[in-house]
Amino acid sequence: MKNLAGLMKQASQMQAKMEEVQNSLNALTVEGAAGAGLVSVTLTGKGDMRAIRIDPKLADPNEVEMLQDLIMAAFADARAKVETANAEEMRKVTGGLDLPAGLKFPF
Template identity: 35%
Template sequence: MAKGKFGGLGGGMNMQAMIKQAQKMQQDMLKAQEEIAVMETEATAGGGAVKAVVQGTNVLKALEIKPEVVDPDDVEMLQDLVLAAINEAFRLASEKSEQSMKKVTGGMGGGMPGLF
């Protein structure tokens, strides 16, 4: 009887090892996702005049505006600072999330959609 690529004892052992490795990766990915969900990232704009804090789940958790930056004659500047702080906080959170997932996936692009 001819033994194929996965035939015989050695092939079965390799398949079991691959399954165990995939299961461990799945557990590690779930753990990383849980850590990302509670991770907080903050960013400021205007030299700290506006601070935004976001969670890894892309939720704005806090927004602080120093009173001295509130000028009724220049609402546009305040709006720009708020947007800049929030967008930077989200960008940093996304970057941190990607780094966390790369540790688990070995840089395979944040996971394998549909596999887990």
């Protein structure tokens, strides 16, 4: 019974740490860029888009397709950075243990 109480205490501490990490990730903003910085996208730590910046040089009607591609690339860049930040924070909470494949941060 003593081991169960200790396990429950550890689980409670882990949950508190997870909530703390989740709050810090909610405050995180990450910028991804494409086209040598002509397009940038800012995401939150949860992956929600907060801002997009497009260099005025790209406002040419003949370049709409390229602009669309750059926006997608900038978003993908920012999203990858968010996933890396999430994984790093999770490793801190789990003491370096890798989570099983498919198990991700709770959002």
